[in-house]
Amino acid sequence: MAAQQTFSDLFYSAPDGLKLHARIYGEGIRGAWPVVCLPGLSRNARDFHDLAIHLSQRQERPRMVAVFDYRGRGLSAYDRNWKNYNVVVEADDVGAGLIAAGIQKGHFIGTSRGGLIIHRLGAVRPTALKSIVLNDIGPVVEGEGLAQIRSYLERSPKPRDMDEAVTIQRAAHGAAFPALSEADWQRFAAAIYREQKGRPVADFDPALLKMVKGFDLDKPIPAIWHLFEALRGFPMLVVRGANSKLLSAATLAEMAHRHPNCRTLTVEGQGHPPMLETGDLPQTIAGFFDQVETSD
Template identity: 25%
Template sequence: MPYVTTPGGVKLSYQVRGAGRPLVLLQGQSNDHRWWDSVRADFDAAYQTITLDYRGTGDSDKPDEPYGTRGFAADVLAVLDEAGVERAHVYGTSMGGRVAQWLAAEHPSRVGALVLGCSSPGGAHGVERSNDVRRSLAQPDRAAAERALLELMYTPAWLATHPGPYFTIGDPGMPHYARLRHLAASARHDAWDVLPAITAPTLVVHGSDDVFNPAANAPLLAGRIPGAEVRMIEGARHAYFEEFRHVAGPMVLEFLRQHA
């Protein structure tokens, strides 16, 4: 498995599969590259897909120091440089969408087309999850809290027929301090002021029933990024890309094809 060492000395694990034009896939908070395992083959068939384990996750280093979405974007650049990729499409979901916002805004020459899934601009302008959702995730019974998270990610019908394992509810090997660092990075994200600088063709995708990262964030993002399109997937929750793979995958692939 290849690695790159950042200018700050952090060793990052990354993964390259498939062939064709490069496509970077960025996962959600506190997750490693396995977030994409259930759908990655859809993209490998048409692209050279590139993932990484964020610092704090997977096989990457886990320094106990502040993390940020802007810093994660710099880590993505380090991976692209190491892999010899000058320009790539970027598809970021959840916190990965926040990372992708910085990448596209501050390094436009490196991003072809951009897809932001179940994401948010953050800061004062972003729509936050409700206190009820926060309480469900913070309850002391960890099994109940995990069940609450699963129900935010997937519909009851999906959970009844898909017993797991689930690779979207956090990297089980993460140290506790790294989880807290990821949580803080996502919470501090605020790209509102730089979003109008994004020049990449942009598609914003969101599940209509997402309350983990409220669906109201989708039109906010699309309205802030010049020329962005927004697509809502009816009935989907946060992990729309997995449960509604039959809708989301072709939708994203068609958008990328149009901006080859």
């Protein structure tokens, strides 16, 4: 059990036997549908820590929250075959994690890569979905945003300590996130890095960069509107950072136009992706889930 007893660690086997990890907040809570949180490409379960505490400990309708580390990230084992770092395999891994956590259906929150995995789950495991929150991701991924992610992952300096890690992250992302406070930047960095031999290192398999380098930015990125159509039956909230380069305002508007029950929210002063524990976002997300259930 973690410090302050806020979550427990769940280790389980992927379909191919790889050892994977998830955090479970509010284990044993009944009476409300659980929440499943899926992080971004190179990120891990720590991204959702504060939001998960809010959702699992609120006085009105607390919920169990499961937050997954994909293979090669966080406490999940690294894959010897880096080509398995893809949405199809990771969606199957999440499916195995749902079984291990005893979750048959839940509200899903997907940040960036996590939102793409939700699109995949809508096609192969739709009965698991109760509602959907997409954090700065949609059926159209802008090449400029993908180029920024690749550049950051390939060129990010290696910090000597956590203070320098915060400085590096602010230098890389500060222009897109003017709304963040010092405490926000410290949480931002703490979620990215783990300590290794007394120094912070990015908490993902370096082989993940091989997949990132495979992005062909000279060709248009295929849209996945056909997968988005499979999500039209689920209540949806789409959060976009006002300064995002990955999810355009035009795509956000088209998502709302195509989906009969889609709310949109633009977060000022943040880029890709907005930090879901900041401002009124925890209350907004919790209220969205509550409304979904009371309208059943």
